[in-house]
Amino acid sequence: MSALAHVPTGSGQPATPPAARSGRYRFLPYLLLLPGAAWLFLFFALPLVQLAAASLYDPSGSLATGYALTWAFGNYPDALQAYWPQFTRSFLYAGMALVLALLMGYPLAYAIAQKAGRWKNLLLVCVVAPMFTSFLVRTLAWKTILSDNGWIVGLLRDVHLLGPDGRLLATPVAVVLGLTYNFLPFLVLPLYASLERLDYRLLEAASDLYASPLRAFRKVTLPLSMPGLVAGTLLFFIPASGDYINAELLGTPKEYMIGNVIDSAFLVRLDYPQGAALSFLLMAAILAVVFGYLRKAGTDEVL
Amino acid sequence: MTAMGHDAPAGDLRLANLTKRFGIFTAVDDLSLTIPQGSFFALLGASGCGKTTTLRMIAGLEAPTSGQVLLGDRDIARLRPYKRPVNTVFQSYALFPHLDIFENVAFGLRRRGIRKVGDQVERMLSLVQLDGYGRRRPAQLSGGQQQRVALARALINHPQVLLLDEPLGALDLKLRRQMQIELKRIQTEVGITFVHVTHDQEEAMTMADTVAVMNAGRIEQLGAPADIYEFPATAFVANFLGQSNLLAAEAAGPAGGEVPVTAHGGRYSVPVGRSRIDHGPVYLGVRPEKLHLVGSADQVPAGHQHVTGVVTDASYVGVSTQYLLRTGWGSELSVFVANSGAAGPLPVGTQAVAYWDPRHAFLLPREPGQDDRTTPVLDEPVGAAS
Ligand SMILES: Nc1ncnc2c1ncn2[C@@H]1O[C@H](COP(=O)(O)OP(=O)(O)O)[C@@H](O)[C@H]1O
């Protein structure tokens, strides 16, 4: 609100005499904030309040009969009790995808940043290129890749890693792989940015000071890439744990994550209070995870 | 030897035919030299002559194209850097920005599994006069302080050989002089072999027991600073380490204990013991401070040799006055006259005679066709930071 209140004063300033110049500059930061703040207010803060209110509606209401705000805090424990498996699954899948993404993404970011030489830009484009197509299309493509008569499943069956009628599609594996693939760039790009700044001469100094390559990695590379690592894991984990497209397209209801439940509460079952309560629970859970993580990883070494 | 727990035999550092090529460019060219254990060795050369590359090969950060690096009688040229009893003070310091000063200094000890490092680190910090700075980060220190941390971080490991790559390059003159004395003191105290790379000839001369003058990947001359200065081996050395007046001359073999030469119509001679070459094209060299100025030829003392000219420039630099004397054939000789108060200044334009004792002159090989080299080399200002 306060940002909005500055509009008349801010825009009124140019008309005032030169003596007030410093006054005009004083309001400049607020002016610059204004578009973003207004946007956030209209499309984030207001809907959030609306959603909070919806989560406290009388659960016996319906779209047809209308909802009454009865401060029904019971919606929260009810929703949690009904859908805690999906909650756990969300974080489990997102966590497994994160581990996979770290195993692939860290070496990838390191190689691009430190070893790629003149191929650096090309490789970066390759990392980002999938983003040029829509999320939905990419996930549908994975549906084809993992399909029962696709070559991957065929190969896995041939080497007996999968039974003769074993499948990948519609399994947790497919959902986790999909999550890993879809959010990998969010992990790689911030990691790349901090590894790019890493001075290789520090690694030389470490090796001059009796650190084997592994120790040099643990004591120098890793701590110095912490800012990128923290940013990347958050950018990966947060959207991944709220995602529902991957479970929807690559899994079955048995693989549904909390995003799918919220999706169906709003769009299929039309149970707005429950959808809203679940949304808030998801937000709270993610915030708790993030703060817990930042407290552990976010020592001053991160900054 | 103070090496702690190194199984390597202590001993001299020997480089044998060490060569490094980057593509077709030869950065270090068939380098062979021996650095006695416990000595302070300076590698002196203009920037780009291969000093850092040489150090990096000793440290193991660069693989030699060919040749050996021997410590005692062990060839360490193929040993990984972290397995070598060698530490480096890097030209860029390369302090770990995420660790405080204490942990930076303790880094080497910890990597070797030493648990109790506190006392050693504190002692090392006070050796480099940084007591109480342990909890700061490198970025909070001045350049000079960072340089001292880099030194402490390397020294604490008591390597057999400490490599210093222009470690004082970033310091202002006063701190540099101070640190030179300090480094020399530390080296005497700990008795570790120091290989000190610098492009500052004064630094090399004041600090080192032995100086190697490097040029284009090769050692031009190696010896005690005074020996090199008094009797350089090549025209490059004569003008890189201090200044020299080099007159293009022709020698026709020794006669008696002397080598007679002719230069620009004049006849001179140099003792055989001060001649690197005794026939063919030579340079007759005399240091500017070994030249004396008088008003006329009859004032030249017996047994001395002289050149007549006109004073074209006189710069007063406090301890001395530096004159330029234009000879009859057009070269300008540098003459440094100590401001001892014995004689008044010579104004520009006066006729003067520069004379010298033949025992202070030297003969160096010269490529046929090369002319006098008398004015200071201008492409590499002495003591300038690279
Ligand atoms: N990695 C490298 N690739 C190609 N050329 C190099 C490399 N390192 C050094 N050089 C070249 O080798 C020469 C010697 O370099 P360096 O040893 O750093 O000189 P100094 O330390 O004496 O200034 C320079 O001409 C430099 O350009």
Ligand SMILES: [Mg+2]
């Ligand atoms: Mg160098």
